[in-house]
Amino acid sequence: MAGEKNNQTQDVNQLLKVRRDKLKELQDNGKDPFVITKYDVTHHSQEVKDNFDALEGQSVTLAGRVMSKRVMGKASFCHIQDLQGMIQSYVARDSIGEEEYKAFKKLDIGDIIGLKGEVFKTKTGEVSIHAAEVTLLSKSLQILPEKFHGLTNTDIRYRQRYVDLIMNQESKDTFIKRSKIIKEIRTFLDGRDFMEVETPMLVANAGGAAARPFETHYNALDEDVKLRISLELYLKRLIVGGLERVYEIGRVFRNEGVDTRHNPEFTLMELYQAYTDYEGMMELTESMFRYLAEKVCGGAVLNYNDTIIDMSKPFERITMIDAVKKYAGVDFTQVKTDEEAKALADEHHVAYEARHKKGDIISLFFEEFCEEKLIQPTFVMDHPIEISPLTKKKPENPELVERFELFIYGREMCNAYSELNDPIDQRERFKAQEELLAQGDEEANHTDEDFLNALEIGMPPTGGIGYGIDRLVMLLTNSQAIRDVLLFPTMKSLDGGNKKSDGNGKCCPEEGISCCCNAEEEKIDFSGVKIEPLFEEFVDFDTFSKSDFRAVKVKECEAVPKSKKLLKFVLDDGTGTDRVILSGIHEYYEPEELIGKTCIAITNLPPRPMMGIDSCGMLISAVHEVDGHEGLNLLMVDPHIPAGAKLY
Numbered sequence: 001m002a003g004e005k006n007n008q009t010q011d012v013n014q015l016l017k018v019r020r021d022k023l024k025e026l027q028d029n030g031k032d033p034f035v036i037t038k039y040d041v042t043h044h045s046q047e048v049k050d051n052f053d054a055l056e057g058q059s060v061t062l063a064g065r066v067m068s069k070r071v072m073g074k075a076s077f078c079h080i081q082d083l084q085g086m087i088q089s090y091v092a093r094d095s096i097g098e099e100e101y102k103a104f105k106k107l108d109i110g111d112i113i114g115l116k117g118e119v120f121k122t123k124t125g126e127v128s129i130h131a132a133e134v135t136l137l138s139k140s141l142q143i144l145p146e147k148f149h150g151l152t153n154t155d156i157r158y159r160q161r162y163v164d165l166i167m168n169q170e171s172k173d174t175f176i177k178r179s180k181i182i183k184e185i186r187t188f189l190d191g192r193d194f195m196e197v198e199t200p201m202l203v204a205n206a207g208g209a210a211a212r213p214f215e216t217h218y219n220a221l222d223e224d225v226k227l228r229i230s231l232e233l234y235l236k237r238l239i240v241g242g243l244e245r246v247y248e249i250g251r252v253f254r255n256e257g258v259d260t261r262h263n264p265e266f267t268l269m270e271l272y273q274a275y276t277d278y279e280g281m282m283e284l285t286e287s288m289f290r291y292l293a294e295k296v297c298g299g300a301v302l303n304y305n306d307t308i309i310d311m312s313k314p315f316e317r318i319t320m321i322d323a324v325k326k327y328a329g330v331d332f333t334q335v336k337t338d339e340e341a342k343a344l345a346d347e348h349h350v351a352y353e354a355r356h357k358k359g360d361i362i363s364l365f366f367e368e369f370c371e372e373k374l375i376q377p378t379f380v381m382d383h384p385i386e387i388s389p390l391t392k393k394k395p396e397n398p399e400l401v402e403r404f405e406l407f408i409y410g411r412e413m414c415n416a417y418s419e420l421n422d423p424i425d426q427r428e429r430f431k432a433q434e435e436l437l438a439q440g441d442e443e444a445n446h447t448d449e450d451f452l453n454a455l456e457i458g459m460p461p462t463g464g465i466g467y468g469i470d471r472l473v474m475l476l477t478n479s480q481a482i483r484d485v486l487l488f489p490t491m492k493s494l495d496g497g498n499k500k501s502d503g504n505g506k507c508c509p510e511e512g513i514s515c516c517c518n519a520e521e522e523k524i525d526f527s528g529v530k531i532e533p534l535f536e537e538f539v540d541f542d543t544f545s546k547s548d549f550r551a552v553k554v555k556e557c558e559a560v561p562k563s564k565k566l567l568k569f570v571l572d573d574g575t576g577t578d579r580v581i582l583s584g585i586h587e588y589y590e591p592e593e594l595i596g597k598t599c600i601a602i603t604n605l606p607p608r609p610m611m612g613i614d615s616c617g618m619l620i621s622a623v624h625e626v627d628g629h630e631g632l633n634l635l636m637v638d639p640h641i642p643a644g645a646k647l648y
Contacts, residue, residue, distance in 0.1 A: 012143065015143055016141065016142070016143065019108055019139070019140070019141050019142075019143075020141060022106060022108070022139070023139045023141065026136070026139070031103075031136075033136045033137055033138055033139050034138065034139070036135075036137055036138075039061075039063050039114045039135065039137055040061060041061055041062060041063050041114075042060050042061045042062075043055075043060040043061065043062055044062065044082050044083055044084040045062065045064070045080075045081075045082050045084045045085045045086055045087035046084035046085050047084065048060060048062070048087060048119055048127060048129070049087065049127045052119065052121070052127050055119045056119050056120065056121075057118055057119065057120070058118065058119055059116065059117065059118055059132070060116070060117070060118075060119055060129065061114065061115070061116045062080065062082060062087065062114075062115045062129065063080075063082065063112070063113065063114045063115065063137060064080035064081045064082035064086075064087075064112065064113070064115075065080060065081045065082075065110060065111070065112050065113075065140075065166065066078055066079070066080055066107055066108070066109055066110065066111045066112075066113060067079045067080065067081045067086060067109065068109065069107060069109065071105050074092065074093045074094070074101075075090065075091065075092040075093065076090075076091045076092075076104065076105070077089065077090055077091070078091060078104075078107075080113060080115060081166070083172075085169065087127065087128065087129060088122070088126055088127075088128040088129070089115055089117065089128060089129040089130075089131050089134075090120075090122070090128055090129070090130050090131065091104055091131045091134060092130075092131075095117075095130065095131060095132055096131055096132065096133060096134055100133075100134060103134075103136070104134050107136065108139075108140055109140075109143075109144055110140030110142065110143070110144045110166075111136060111138065111139055111140050112136075112137045112138040112140070113134055113135060113136055113137055114133070114134070114135035114137050115129055115131055115133070115134060115135075116131070116132050116133040116135075117129040117130045117131040117132045117133070118130045118132070144163070144166065144167065145163065145167055151163060151164055151167035151168055154483075157171070158483050158489050158491055159491055159494075161487055161488055171484075173477075174473075174477045174479060174484065174485060175485075175487060177296060177473075177476065177477050178473045178477070178485055180295075180296055181292060181296055181469075181472065181473055181476055182249065182469065184291070184292055184295045184296060185249070185269065185288070185292065185469075186249075188287075188288050188291050188292070189247055189271065189288075192245070192284070193245055194245040194246065194247050194271060194273075195243060195245060195246050195247075196246075196247055196248065196249070197235070197238060197243070197246050197247070197248055198248060198250070199228075199231060199234035199235060199238075199248055199250075200228065200234065201227060201228050201250070201251070201253075202216075202218065202225045202226070202227065202228075203225060203226055203227075203228050204223070204225060204226070205226070205233075205446050205448045206226040206227070206228055206229045206230075207229075207230070207232070207233050207445040207446065207448050207451070208228075208229065208230030208231070208232030208233045208390070208445075209229045209230040209232070209254075209466075210387075210443040210444070210445075211229040211230075211254040211255070211256060211443050212229075212254065212255040212256060212442045212443055213226040213227060213228075213229050213253065213254070213255060214226065214227040214253050214254075214255045214264075215227075227252075227253035228252055228253065229252055229253065229254050230252055230268065230270070230466065231248045231250060231252065231268060231270040231466070232270055232390065232464065232466070233448060233451045235247075235248060235270055235271075235272050235464070236272060236419065236451070236454070236459060236462070236464070237451065237454045238272075239272050239274055239459055239460065239462050240454045240455070240457055240458065240459045244273070244274040244275070244460075245271075245272070245273050245274070246271065246272055247269060247270065247271035247272070248269065248270060248271075249267065249268075249269045249469065250267070250268065250269075251265055251266070251267060251268075252265070252266065252267075252268045253265045254266075257559040257564075257586060257590065257591070258490055258559075258590045258591065258592060259557075259558040259559045259591045259592070260480065260481040260482060260483075260558055260591075261411065261471065261481075261482055261558075262482065262559070263470070263482050263483070263486060263489055263490050264490050265490065266468065266469075266470050266482070266486075267468075267469040267470055268466055268467070268468060268469065269466070269467045269469055270464065270465065270466045270467075271284075271464065271465055272419070272462055272463070272464040273462065273463050273464075274460045274461070274462050275460055275461055275462070276461070276462070276463040277392075277402060277418040277461065277463050278381070278402045278403060278404055278416050278417060278418045278463055279463075280463045281404070281416040281417075281463040281464070281465045282315075282317075282379055282404060282416070284465070285406055285414060285416065285465060286314070286315050286377075289311055289377070289406075289413075289472075290311050290312070292472075292476060293311050293476065296476050297476055299312075300312035302475070302476070302478075303478065304409055304475055304478055305409070305478065305480060307375060307409065309375070309376065309377070309408060309409065309475070310376060310377075311377055313376075315376075315377040315378060315379055315406070316376060316377065316378040316379065317378070317379045317381060318378060318379070318380060318381070319380070319381050319382040320362060320363070320366050320380050320381070320382060320383050320384070321333060321362065321382070321400075323366060323370045323374075323380055324362060324365045324366055324369065324370060326370075327369045327370045327373050328348065328365050328368070328369035328370065330344055330348070330365060332358070332362050332365075335358060337358070338356075338357045338358050338361075340358075341357075341358040341361035341362070342356070342361060344361070344365075345361050345364065345365070348365070348368075348369075348612075349609045349612055350364050350365055350368050350612050351364070351562075351610070351611045351612060352364055355436065355439050355441070357386050358384070358386075358399075359383075359384025359385055359386030359387060359399065360384070360386050360387060362384050363383070363384060363386075363387045364562070366380070367561060367562070368612045371407065371410050371411075371412075372410040373410070374407035374408075374410055375408075375409055375410060376408070377406065377407075377408050378406070378407050378408075379404045379405075379406055380404060380405050380406075380407060381402075381403070381404040382394060382397075382400045382401070382402070382403070382404075383400065383401055383403040383404075383405075384399065384400060384401075385398070385399055385400065385401050388401040388403050388417070389429040389430070389432065389433055389445060390417060390419065390420050390426070390429070391403045391417040391418065391419070391420055392417070392418040392419065392420050392421070392422075393425075401417070401418075402417065402418035403415070403416065403417045403418070404416050408475060409475070411471060411475075412468075412471075413467065413468065413471055413472060413475070414465055414466060414467040414468070415465065415466050416463065416464065416465035416466070417463070417464050417465075418461070418462075418463060419459070419461075419462040419463065419464045421455060421458075421459040421460070421461065421462060422455070423452055423455035423456045426451075426452060426455055427447070427452055430445065430446075430447040430448070430452070431447070433445040433446070433447070434446065434447060470482050470485050470486060473485040483592070491592075492590055492592075492593055528626050528627060529624050529625070529626050529631075530624065530625040530626070531624050531625070532623070546604075547602050547604065548602060548603045548604040548646070549600055549601070549602055549603075549620075549646065549647035550573055550574065550600070550601055550602075550603045550644055550645065550646055550647065551574075551598055551599070551600060551637060551641045551642065551643060551644065551645040551647070552571040552572060552573045552574075552579065552598070552599055552600070552601045552603075552619075552643060552644075553571065553572040553596070553597075553598055553599075553643045554569055554570075554571060554594050554595055554596060554597045554598075554599060555570045555571060555572050555578065555595070556568075556569070556570035556595065557569050557570070557591040557592070557594045557595050558591050559586060559591055560582065560610075560611050560613070561611075562611065563586075563611055564586065564587075565584040565585075565586050565587060566582050566583070566584050566586060566610065566611060567582070567583055567584075567585055567586050567589070567591055567594075568580065568581075568582055568613065569581045569582070569583065569594070569619065571599075571601065571643075572643040572644075573601070573603055573643060573644055574642065574643040574644015574645070575644065579601075579603070579616050579617060580613065580614065580615065580616055581601060581615050581616060581617045581618065581619055582610045582611070582613060582615040583615075583618075583619045583621075583634075585619075585621065585632060585634060587632075588631075588632045588633075588634075589634065594634070596639075597634075597636050597639075598636060598637050598638065598639045598641055598643075599619055599620070599634060599635060599636055599637070600619070600620045600635045600637060600647065601617045601618060601619050601620065602617055602618045602620070603616075603617045604617075605617050605618055619634060619635075620634075620635045621633060621634050621635060622635060
């Protein structure tokens with residue numbers, strides 16, 4: 001096996017050398033493609049195909065990347081790919097000249113060329129270009145993936161998006177559609193007299209959401225600052241200043257885990273409208289989502305992950321308490337105290353913290369029993385005050401606030417308030433948040449004195465809302481993971497170069513992924529490592545044999561909501577039925593790096609409820625201590641071992 005890999009490496013290196021040799025030959029002959037500064041393009045591929053009747057026999061000029069080439073003596077064919085897709089070109093020696101034809105035959109897949117010629121159809125009916133000139137514009141010195149029909153390795157797709165865009169037209173289409181979505185959002189809001197603004201990314205106080213911020217240092221001022229976690233507090237200052245309708249589309253940063261729906265930096269849109277409330281935000285949201293679906297997808301009925309999402313009908317509305325009653329069978333209108341709420345949580349195996357109050361418990365019940373049931377567009381309204389520090393109370397019930405979240409396909413799409421404009425009430429809410437901070441809640445807000453001063457100046461009744469643009473794009477492009485709609489998603493570095501390491505980290509990319517590790521065998525320093533003493537007592541063989549150790553394949557892995565430690569694994573254990581195991585290793589691994597791995601699990605343990613999820617087994621890890629801190633390595637084995645293989 002090692003010899004085979006060495007041969008493959010040698011073959012690749014030889015091919016790379018051939019490309020560089022071709023470039024040197026071109027340069028030596030005064031034909032260096034890299035000195036060309038421009039090329040006048042008149043048409044794109046799809047434009048030619050769509051307008052064939054008008055362009056037949058006409059001369060056009062295109063440019064793109066060579067994706068295939070068939071050399072057949074005196075005449076050849078190639079396909080070039082541009083922004084709009086691919087088109088075939090017929091290249092004949094008699095048409096472009098003998099020397100140019102020789103140069104054409106030396107082109108490699110991946111080279112970028114300019115192509116001038118007449119539009120025609122082949123005998124098979126394919127719209128093509130009869131080349132009169134072929135110009136090498138850029139030499140490709142790397143090798144594209146072999147699969148002409150697409151790149152499937154997700155790790156390469158995310159790390160090398162430029163390769164993904166070349167090899168997967170659907171990926172390119174997704175990002176073109178993303179741009180269109182944002183353009184249409186702006187068009188819709190412009191039609192409602194909203195003004196687009198920009199607010200600071202570096203802030204002294206990162207407020208407006210429940211999230212842990214990234215922290216940095218401003219050298220010029222010698223001050224610690226944070227990257228914003230929301231857009232809210234500055235936009236509200238503008239409402240105070242008299243800008244009655246404002247919005248911002250921008251990056252925000254939250255120092256949290258990575259999974260199929262979360263990325264630490266993401267695109268958020270927030271808008272605020274004076275003299276309206278959360279009912280006005282519901283109308284705006286429903287209208288905008290329907291408008292976007294029609295403009296971008298051609299209709300208000302969508303197919304997402306083989307599920308029909310109908311945005312043509314009025315969106316359902318339900319209160320959070322009624323949703324919990326409907327899906328969990330618990331009526332919190334009958335619950336009077338925090339203790340009663342906690343007792344119900346214990347009864348229904350809903351995990352909570354000692355500091356949690358009745359409102360927090362309601363929210364936890366909703367997350368546990370309701371969210372995944374909300375497939376069709378549904379406004380969930382009237383949240384508990386404990387989880388809504390910036391929202392107006394409902395006049396008829398001060399335990400609740402005028403807030404809604406829109407859920408589609410079990411996912412929160414936006415969050416909206418009747419904004420709190422009472423500075424005295426707001427100060428009390430900030431005080432409660434400070435108490436949560438003191439109790440260890442890293443996501444609680446600090447008091448923002450300047451924002452309180454703005455409220456004391458006076459803010460009119462205002463409706464406000466925040467939209468996760470990435471999740472919206474996922475919905476409208478039928479994308480399953482947030483990384484599929486982010487051009488350059490956050491990825492763990494292959495060499496661990498930016499991570500604090502205990503000296504036991506190892507770059508082990510999957511086969512076929514380029515690796516920046518030294519080819520020499522890694523030398524690991526274990527001198528600072530401590531391990532637990534071995535058990536002194538003996539376990540009889542029969543007792544040990546009762547533990548059923550099996551190889552399992554990781555099908556899915558994601559962070560458990562509201563938990564900083566737990567990862568949820570969906571595993572193939574060889575039985576044909578998915579096995580779910582929760583493991584507290586999020587400190588050491590991000591979910592995406594574990595998908596596809598082969599691990600070892602004990603499969604005959606009784607189910608153990610954790611965060612409302614039954615964990616059916618235990619994944620095996622190796623733990624040690626270094627510099628007073630615990631280190632951990634999940635036990636991963638050869639991928640050739642099949643799922644379900646028993647360890648003896």
